[in-house]
Amino acid sequence: MKINVIIVDKKGKEPLYAPLIEHYKKIAKPFAKVEVIEVFDKEIAKAHDISPDAAQKSYTKALEKYLSSGYNVALDPSSKEVDSHDFAELLKDKTEVNLYIGGAYGFEEAFLTKCNKAISFGKITLSHKLVKIVLLEQIFRGLSINNNHPYHK
Numbered sequence: 001m002k003i004n005v006i007i008v009d010k011k012g013k014e015p016l017y018a019p020l021i022e023h024y025k026k027i028a029k030p031f032a033k034v035e036v037i038e039v040f041d042k043e044i045a046k047a048h049d050i051s052p053d054a055a056q057k058s059y060t061k062a063l064e065k066y067l068s069s070g071y072n073v074a075l076d077p078s079s080k081e082v083d084s085h086d087f088a089e090l091l092k093d094k095t096e097v098n099l100y101i102g103g104a105y106g107f108e109e110a111f112l113t114k115c116n117k118a119i120s121f122g123k124i125t126l127s128h129k130l131v132k133i134v135l136l137e138q139i140f141r142g143l144s145i146n147n148n149h150p151y152h153k
């Protein structure tokens with residue numbers, strides 16, 4: 001199984017988060033190949049100076065190409081809240097899952113409707129760097145649930 005975490009963010013290894021990202025990718029390996037893909041370009045940077053709407057549209061443009069294959073799930077604080085079992089169910093019996101983390105202004109509705117699902121991890125807004133770690137932990141937890149691994153108690 002392949003799981004792609006696709007995030008609107010600049011590339012770069014922050015010393016604070018990079019070891020945790022590598023840790024979760026490594027422990028998930030027996031169940032899935034997890035890849036983190038950062039997406040950021042000049043158009044997104046420019047759009048941030050124009051308006052929130054322009055920023056959201058630029059995210060859609062940059063992310064759209066990933067929608068053509070796999071099961072697509074957007075992370076959106078305003079969408080339906082899921083628990084760890086609901087999340088595990090989303091990963092179950094899939095060959096490829098793409099999980100999208102938005103930029104500073106979240107996603108436009110048009111992008112959310114193009115995804116198979118939009119989910120929330122609760123009403124709090126997490127920074128996109130922190131949500132990446134929470135998501136990676138939930139991916140490992142979900143894979144553990146689906147594979148009867150003792151990590152999830």
Ligand SMILES: C[S@@+](CC[C@H](N)C(=O)[O-])C[C@H]1O[C@@H](n2cnc3c(N)ncnc32)[C@H](O)[C@@H]1O
Nearest residue numbers: 075076077101102106120121122124125126128
């Ligand atoms: C800094 S947040 C953007 C906040 C933006 N106002 C919004 O409503 O999406 C960056 C990204 O992190 C993810 N995110 C943050 N908190 C979340 C939560 N509680 N549940 C699901 N995704 C979350 C979303 O993908 C969001 O687009």
